[in-house]
Amino acid sequence: MLVQLLIDSFSIGSFYALVALGFSLIFGVTHAFNLAHGELILLSGYLAYTLGKHFNIPFVCTLPVCMLALVFVAMLLHQLLRRVKEPFELNSLVVTFGLALLLQNAMLYGFSADYRLIPLAPVPTLDFPRLHVFITKPQLTLVGLSLLVTASIYLLWRKTFLGKALRATIQDREAARLAGINVEHMSLIAFILGGMLIGLAGPLYAQREYLHPFGGMEATLIGIIITIFAGVGRIRGILLGGWILGGVESTTVFFLGASWRELVSALVLIILVIARPAGVLTKGARSAKR
Amino acid sequence: MKDTKITKKSLRVLLFHLFLPFYFPNGIKFIRFQQRAGSMGNCMSRFFVPLAIVLFTIMLPEGGFPADAIRIGEVNPLTGKLSKHGLEIHEGILMALEEVNAHGGINGRRVDLFSRDDQSLPEVAINQTEDLLYRVRVVGLVGGYVDALVGPISELAAKHRTPYVASASLQRSLTEGRHNPYFFRVSQLNGVVKPLCDFVTEMIRPKSAAVLYTATPGSTEFGHDVEACLRHAGVAIPIVEKFRPGTLDFSSFLLKVRRYQPDILISGGFFPDHLILARQLREQKIPLPAYLAPWGIAYPSFVEEMGEASEGLFGLCAWNPGISLPGTEKETVSFVEQFTRRFGKPPNTTTMHGYTSARALLMAIERASHGGNELSGDAISRQLRSLDLILPMEHLAFDQKGDPKHYQQVVVQIQKGKFVVVYPPDRASGKIMER
Numbered sequence: 035m036l037v038q039l040l041i042d043s044f045s046i047g048s049f050y051a052l053v054a055l056g057f058s059l060i061f062g063v064t065h066a067f068n069l070a071h072g073e074l075i076l077l078s079g080y081l082a083y084t085l086g087k088h089f090n091i092p093f094v095c096t097l098p099v100c101m102l103a104l105v106f107v108a109m110l111l112h113q114l115l116r117r118v119k120e121p122f123e124l125n126s127l128v129v130t131f132g133l134a135l136l137l138q139n140a141m142l143y144g145f146s147a148d149y150r151l152i153p154l155a156p157v158p159t160l161d162f163p164r165l166h167v168f169i170t171k172p173q174l175t176l177v178g179l180s181l182l183v184t185a186s187i188y189l190l191w192r193k194t195f196l197g198k199a200l201r202a203t204i205q206d207r208e209a210a211r212l213a214g215i216n217v218e219h220m221s222l223i224a225f226i227l228g229g230m231l232i233g234l235a236g237p238l239y240a241q242r243e244y245l246h247p248f249g250g251m252e253a254t255l256i257g258i259i260i261t262i263f264a265g266v267g268r269i270r271g272i273l274l275g276g277w278i279l280g281g282v283e284s285t286t287v288f289f290l291g292a293s294w295r296e297l298v299s300a301l302v303l304i305i306l307v308i309a310r311p312a313g314v315l316t317k318g319a320r321s322a323k324r
Numbered sequence: 325m326k327d328t329k330i331t332k333k334s335l336r337v338l339l340f341h342l343f344l345p346f347y348f349p350n351g352i353k354f355i356r357f358q359q360r361a362g363s364m365g366n367c368m369s370r371f372f373v374p375l376a377i378v379l380f381t382i383m384l385p386e387g388g389f390p391a392d393a394i395r396i397g398e399v400n401p402l403t404g405k406l407s408k409h410g411l412e413i414h415e416g417i418l419m420a421l422e423e424v425n426a427h428g429g430i431n432g433r434r435v436d437l438f439s440r441d442d443q444s445l446p447e448v449a450i451n452q453t454e455d456l457l458y459r460v461r462v463v464g465l466v467g468g469y470v471d472a473l474v475g476p477i478s479e480l481a482a483k484h485r486t487p488y489v490a491s492a493s494l495q496r497s498l499t500e501g502r503h504n505p506y507f508f509r510v511s512q513l514n515g516v517v518k519p520l521c522d523f524v525t526e527m528i529r530p531k532s533a534a535v536l537y538t539a540t541p542g543s544t545e546f547g548h549d550v551e552a553c554l555r556h557a558g559v560a561i562p563i564v565e566k567f568r569p570g571t572l573d574f575s576s577f578l579l580k581v582r583r584y585q586p587d588i589l590i591s592g593g594f595f596p597d598h599l600i601l602a603r604q605l606r607e608q609k610i611p612l613p614a615y616l617a618p619w620g621i622a623y624p625s626f627v628e629e630m631g632e633a634s635e636g637l638f639g640l641c642a643w644n645p646g647i648s649l650p651g652t653e654k655e656t657v658s659f660v661e662q663f664t665r666r667f668g669k670p671p672n673t674t675t676m677h678g679y680t681s682a683r684a685l686l687m688a689i690e691r692a693s694h695g696g697n698e699l700s701g702d703a704i705s706r707q708l709r710s711l712d713l714i715l716p717m718e719h720l721a722f723d724q725k726g727d728p729k730h731y732q733q734v735v736v737q738i739q740k741g742k743f744v745v746v747y748p749p750d751r752a753s754g755k756i757m758e759r
Contacts, residue, residue, distance in 0.1 A: 035579060035583060039576065039579060042576060046575065139403070142403060147407040147408040147410075147411050148625050149408065149595055149629065151599055151603075151630075153631055154603065159607075159609065168608070168609070170607050242572075243600060244629075246405070246596065247407070248403065248404050248407060249405070249570075249596075252572060283573070283576070284573075285576075287577055288580065291565050291566075292567035292568075292571065292576075293539065293565065293566040293568075295567070295571070296568060
């Protein structure tokens with residue numbers, strides 16, 4: 035039972051990480067606090083739903099289409115936020131909140147208030163009867179995809195000049211500009227990468243949860259919480275943060291009951307923010323000051 | 325009706341903008357110049373007359389309709405998390421209203437509906453109700469979904485002595501323990517809990533059961549009632565859990581279900597919760613003989629989205645196309661036809677709750693205004709209390725607390741994508757299918 039709990043925790047944690055990656059990346063590089071993150075995920079989910087339902091396109095094939103479409107949407111969002119005046123963080127919050135409302139109503143008009151979900155094909159399960167453990171295909175997909183995406187971004191981050199430039203922009207925009215990095219260009223790239231990740235998360239969200247025009251807030255909250263867990267711009271931290279949150283939630287529900295889930299998660303978040311203000315992978319409060 | 329509302333609003337905005345140039349024909353400086361030039365009277369007439377017209381236009385109670393129209397108000401979650409069911413109730417209310425107006429209105433007077441969106445938020449519900457009561461001056465209120473939204477509306481309606489017929493409300497404390505002569509509702513918790521408990525104890529006869537409910541007032545009361553009823557019947561309940569609406573994962577909860585292996589899981593969650601729960605049940609191959617949920621299962625859209633995963637699940641409903649109060653089959657067929665023609669989709673049980681509540685209010689208004697009597701909140705409430713209607717959903721009569729006397733849901737099971745009534749026996753249309 036405990037092994038199964040661990041597998042479930044990794045699965046839900048990986049899902050959280052996939053949902054949060056786009057938000058974290060855009061926020062890290064551009065400081066744009068995107069409150070429409072959840073709505074963009076839903077938009078991608080609705081696109082995958084429409085492609086599957088009305089054009090009979092297999093789920094796997096909808097993923098690249100959604101990623102491409104959301105790159106386009108993210109570029110539009112970048113153009114919109116470029117016009118936002120200082121204080122940028124606060125104003126971007128207001129603009130994206132307005133955008134979230136706009137998208138909610140557009141989705142209500144386009145897709146009605148009915149709940150939608152992308153159906154799962156008959157699910158093959160890996161059974162280990164002696165251990166009383168099983169792993170479903172969606173669980174494997176989530177863990178595999180989250181590892182793949184995190185590893186890809188990590189390699190981009192660490193092994194390419196573009197990654198170094200992006201990291202430099204996250205650390206200090208002015209210093210990066212003085213070092214000759216085109217910060218505006220980096221912002222656009224962050225939005226393109228973020229759009230791809232949001233485009234990937236949307237169909238998975240529609241398959242694992244459900245689509246509703248006003249259901250984006252949950253995804254936005256996941257993005258914000260995991261970014262706080264991980265620390266800004268820390269890609270490995272996002273996956274670890276997702277796993278920690280998934281583990282805390284699953285263990286709490288199993289041992290204490292479902293009504294304790296939010297309380298215990300909030301407590302862990304508060305403790306982490308106090309003990310590791312710069313993120314879960316940093317070494318204590320001192321690292322934040324440096 | 326929604327279109328009419330938009331037109332009125334647009335008209336008010338248009339009028340405001342039309343008169344705006346009168347304030348500042350050449351900007352504020354021009355008015356100052358006029359004052360200096362000593363032509364004060366001219367300035368006054370140019371400034372205050374249009375101002376008076378604009379103020380009059382703004383303060384008009386949503387103008388444009390005949391003065392003798394009867395105004396009723398509706399507050400529903402038309403946007404936000406509860407918008408699916410809010411919109412369904414709204415459509416049911418619209419149907420009832422259009423039927424009445426198509427037959428010449430009430431005693432020759434047209435009925436106007438003023439729809440307000442509470443955005444699924446109690447504080448917005450309060451603001452919108454205040455607007456309807458104090459500015460629009462409606463004679464009655466209808467609508468409302470979930471007690472967190474219905475509760476505040478009922479308080480305001482009582483304060484303003486305006487009758488309110490709630491479409492979907494269950495919480496006992498809204499009618500018990502306090503006297504609110506202006507509050508009525510077409511549903512009540514006993515009409516859900518009793519058939520559910522009877523069905524479980526008589527037909528399923530479980531040794532153990534798991535009870536899950538959400539942290540909303542109605543669902544919490546439901547959870548407690550079901551737990552008490554099953555314990556009383558000698559059923560062991562190893563799992564009783566409350567969860568927050570909008571929970572995205574139930575896998576850890578289902579691990580407990582796997583561990584204790586209850587004979588039935590009774591879930592007081594809502595439509596989206598069942599989408600996740602039922603899918604995870606299937607995905608994780610939980611050995612569960614029966615899954616029963618009062619809200620969210622008996623909807624065609626649930627079957628459409630879940631497909632085969634919905635087969636064998638039990639739900640409850642007060643009405644559905646094909647499931648109506650005995651003796652009202654013809655009326656049901658006619659309603660379904662008209663509704664489908666009007667909205668391009670078939671109605672469901674929530675739509676019928678909206679329709680029933682609106683029918684009750686309209687009938688009470690008709691009786692209260694009979695013979696040219698002036699409409700008052702007290703007169704309409706008196707008529708509501710003495711109402712006795714046979715409608716497709718229920719035999720509608722209110723008790724002294726405002727609860728419906730005869731509201732009873734039936735238990736249905738999804739079999740080959742259809743809702744088959746399996747309880748009570750006198751209304752059953754089929755037998756229970758093993759999962």
